[in-house]
Amino acid sequence: MAGERPQLRIGLIGTGFMGKTHVFGFAAAQRVFDLPYELVRHTVADRTEDLAAQAAQALGFARASGDWRRLVEDPEIDVIDITAPNAFHKEMALAAIAAGKHVYCEKPLAPLAADARQMAEAAEAAGVRTQVGFNYLCNPLLALAREMIREGELGEIRSYRGIHAEDYMADAESPFTFRHDPVGGGALADLGSHALATAEFLLGSVEQVLGDSVTVIASRPDSGGGRRTVEVDDIGRAFLRFANGASGSIEASWVATGRKMQHDFEVYGTKGALVFSQERFNELHFYNTSDPGGRRGFRRIEAGPDHDPYGLFCVAPGHQLGFNDLKAIEVARFVDAIAGKRDEFFGFRAGQRIQEVVEAIQGSARERKWLRTG
Amino acid sequence: MAGERPQLRIGLIGTGFMGKTHVFGFAAAQRVFDLPYELVRHTVADRTEDLAAQAAQALGFARASGDWRRLVEDPEIDVIDITAPNAFHKEMALAAIAAGKHVYCEKPLAPLAADARQMAEAAEAAGVRTQVGFNYLCNPLLALAREMIREGELGEIRSYRGIHAEDYMADAESPFTFRHDPVGGGALADLGSHALATAEFLLGSVEQVLGDSVTVIASRPDSGGGRRTVEVDDIGRAFLRFANGASGSIEASWVATGRKMQHDFEVYGTKGALVFSQERFNELHFYNTSDPGGRRGFRRIEAGPDHDPYGLFCVAPGHQLGFNDLKAIEVARFVDAIAGKRDEFFGFRAGQRIQEVVEAIQGSARERKWLRTG
């Protein structure tokens, strides 16, 4: 029974928005899924002992620490969950892997692809399981889209268009942050990585890219009361060539006034097409050329129990999943991978791939020529 | 060839918005369709000789008259087209019928169903062809909807919901007009008649009704600088029982703030459903229960050459018809009926039916009980 399942003890590093979201995910996954482990919130780490102690209480962890290394060293902990700033991902992950822990890491895996590769290789060498937090991929309708593409329901795939646009950096007076750091920063790395992850999730590997990079807001206020020049992109674009022969494009923007979550894609094949918008992520639109004449059209498929694992959240269609539910699915995917019940859903290798494509696009935009990825 | 086709000479009574729209319709129908007749703009009548002469020049009629009876008496004229105010429809139509003319009359056919019935009976006795101007019915996608319903693509029809809501009377300071006349006025007669025409066009006869009638704006400015009490409905509603066994409802409102053309319907059958909005009248949404599991959804069918007679207007799908195109189709339907090539599309009998249902709903709302129609 449930009580007999082994424990999976989690050490969480970082207690900001994403840390909290992960804890939601653990709790919801535990309740919703029939997981092979009992998830135990073992220890949480933050920058100071006090902060960690507060977080432990707020988030339901048994212990707290002001030093993340204590978690890595703790033999009782099975999984290290990293939601600390991107700049620390590599060091933390490598230490955790070295200690034989499974590692769950927020996206982006690392500011540089070379670092991400090192992390992926270390994980593989150590035989631990990893997961990168591209939670939009956990949408049951994206699983459906992938299945339809793989099973040939769209025929041969010809083209792809992906977007991830928001407006949260549209204000020229919004301050310079780590997201504007010349190493690892920019809209493409931050948001375009989602668009690329979706593209590779659906169509497989992107082989060549031609990039475009635009800095719209030349400087932003820094913490010292002055302004700091921005070197990274506010808008990143790329043309793509997939290994499967399809061509496509992606665009990332964080200055798209009015857009809150335009994570959209369109896939066109010889037999059909799919259109999706994260703005209405409980819907997938499907065109089927084999529908009878005069009756063809894009069909609005609403998420429901036919689309696993929706039915675990809700027994009836139309009720809709929310953002936090996607995180719970992500957790469950990871736990299943740890238990050997399924392959890694989107592990460090996949995260490294995304980082490589991001860098290829950035390099291509700088060098103004097509580049191969990876 | 085209030049050898016989002439159909038209006498137009009334030169307002609808008169002009009809002339657009004649001209467009002549160009777009391979009509059995050459349409000739013969004579136009208005209230005075001067107005008529101006209209003749503006609208391309050969002759003009300040007396509509001259058109009725003119043996050269084949068709009398009535776009004068509703109050005159009966007198004009009966005179035209008596003179053996075919009659094209704007909706509503007459303020009172008894009058409409008299007109329909006269036309049948005289053997002339008639048409009432419910042009939304001429949408190729409504023809598709009717065909799908009749051919059983939706299975047995269970329920219907129709709406016609606009906001052009929403301002309490918009003046009292003939549309507020206690005889023949009101939102149900004006707009609800469209909703009922669509309902009967799609599902057949409405047999019983239970009405609701609301006057929202108690008085409106009259032309004398005072205010006049409004007795007619600003909102009319009804529950319906169709002869085919389905139940349904309609609603009419001219105080629906923000709505410009909410002429919508939803039809639910055992095997499928249709959802339509005149706000996007080049689309019909179709749900088919026989689509495979996990792939079902409302399908957005875009109007195209598969949907006759769209292809006469445009060789490719997606280009879209406009309101004036619907009027051209209406004209063509009428001309074909005159030539005996098809049944009357929506003749005086159909117009009478709508008027009867309107009155049944009004009576039902007054008497607060279910009534049979017709």
Next chain:
Amino acid sequence: MAGERPQLRIGLIGTGFMGKTHVFGFAAAQRVFDLPYELVRHTVADRTEDLAAQAAQALGFARASGDWRRLVEDPEIDVIDITAPNAFHKEMALAAIAAGKHVYCEKPLAPLAADARQMAEAAEAAGVRTQVGFNYLCNPLLALAREMIREGELGEIRSYRGIHAEDYMADAESPFTFRHDPVGGGALADLGSHALATAEFLLGSVEQVLGDSVTVIASRPDSGGGRRTVEVDDIGRAFLRFANGASGSIEASWVATGRKMQHDFEVYGTKGALVFSQERFNELHFYNTSDPGGRRGFRRIEAGPDHDPYGLFCVAPGHQLGFNDLKAIEVARFVDAIAGKRDEFFGFRAGQRIQEVVEAIQGSARERKWLRTG
């Protein structure tokens, strides 16, 4: 701090879909909100000791019982949460109230309004807090809609249209269940109650109704292999008169092929309008007559941190809440009411009101005349 907050010990009766959903709600509410109590899953009751024990383990309750009365009698339990079949709501709730417990009860409160009234009166006499599970009302955008209506952003409200349509009973071979029980069953009671709850939540009290009731599927398979005649409505409709002077209508259907969650409303006022669909419940469409000419239109407002308590779930707009999140909000509303931090959100009196309106509509449909509610 969090740890010092008093406990609120919950006894759950019923462990089906709704029981599980409630437990999700407790857990999520505890994490997401800064609640005045620590929610403790104390005891769960099911029909047998075994079932209860299994549920306790699965749902995280400390104790289990095969007899719900044990929970009511347990002095350690503060709240009785009833998700058992409707027929038991009254007995359980009255017992819990008599024992001084706060009561959280799934909708509908009781099959008969008289029973609901008795429950509401008992709760008021005992001074306990109550909540009925109309969770769609917990949508932050419904709170926005209500605020906009109350603050006059739409001007004087003129009309309302509400729908709750699904297709889960559309198959004539779906079996006869308690939802078809002549006492308390039918689409109006099951789904129309949601439409009515939303209507009263937004516009206030419904005073008069004129009902329509249709049984589409005359008989359904019973458990004995035969068929049982259905007496309740598959489609219920009503015209409404609100105390605020507005008129409106609602429709409930569980045979609306293709519809999974058409819980929609439209509100029209003198200054603006709102249009909402539960099919896309993270959006609210707002028309504002004071927008400048040529720039007016229905505005798609996406849920975000501006719409309390969305921001507690997610720091950024556009991420979207799911169905289970609405349940968490419902729990938080109830806990706040218990703590005296706010009025009952939708207590037994409100639930009684809905039941009264449902019965008034049912009675009106039978008697074929307008009836006053309550």
Next chain:
Amino acid sequence: MAGERPQLRIGLIGTGFMGKTHVFGFAAAQRVFDLPYELVRHTVADRTEDLAAQAAQALGFARASGDWRRLVEDPEIDVIDITAPNAFHKEMALAAIAAGKHVYCEKPLAPLAADARQMAEAAEAAGVRTQVGFNYLCNPLLALAREMIREGELGEIRSYRGIHAEDYMADAESPFTFRHDPVGGGALADLGSHALATAEFLLGSVEQVLGDSVTVIASRPDSGGGRRTVEVDDIGRAFLRFANGASGSIEASWVATGRKMQHDFEVYGTKGALVFSQERFNELHFYNTSDPGGRRGFRRIEAGPDHDPYGLFCVAPGHQLGFNDLKAIEVARFVDAIAGKRDEFFGFRAGQRIQEVVEAIQGSARERKWLRTG
């Protein structure tokens, strides 16, 4: 009055779909607009005398000719309207210009930009008026969009995304046509030219481009029963830099399965954004950052009399224009330019620009580097 206005005598070359559409446009423009001229269908030319005679009768021209040069030489003709295949545009237009005629020419102006430039220069030297048939630009809502952009309602424009995707060449068995001609053919030239025309219409000149060109279907059936290799693009893409400082992208595809008229754009500025789809071309979606907090969203503006010249077609909003109405507006724009009442709407210079940008993109795709346009 109307009868006194001077005649503008038209000579039409070409009687296919576009020729017919132009005649619709003349007729409709004459009726709908208060034009400074009376449009006279003088002579029509086709490949043979017989075909021309048939067309004259069908389309209402007084005379016919099997030789287009006769029209150019005819001193009675004021305007030459060219709807013949693209390959003939240059020769015909130059002859017409040399004869002092105004010239109306379907898009694309010429297969090569150099030819288009020669045509534009000739027209300017001769002082005649010209128009290229980019009729989507004649949408009243595109005029609104341009006005909003120019008047600063969106603030400073930052980015643009344009698409023109259809599926009419998606079938690998659809035959090789002139649209696949290596000179002037391809999806970018055919459909992308629309996307570019819209982009320049709204934001002004495109200065630099980086192109991408993909041939999806390697060969198509030729008329001889074999297959012919396709050298042109089925999908064309480009990154753009506008003279106003904005960046953007366009995509053209004629293999976008399911798409019939995805001529879409999105414009993002510092103060607002516009989103448009030709699939619903009577709507424009507008986001305004100065709307109050919690009330912001994309606003669906429906075309109406506020949006000139919609009101000439229809007195009320929501009725909607169709594709053929856009052509009538195009004709009226041209006639007004001939009369000196307004500047050329989209003359040969503008057409040349589009051709130059198309070629720059094609060249950029070949050379795999950024190129300046024009």
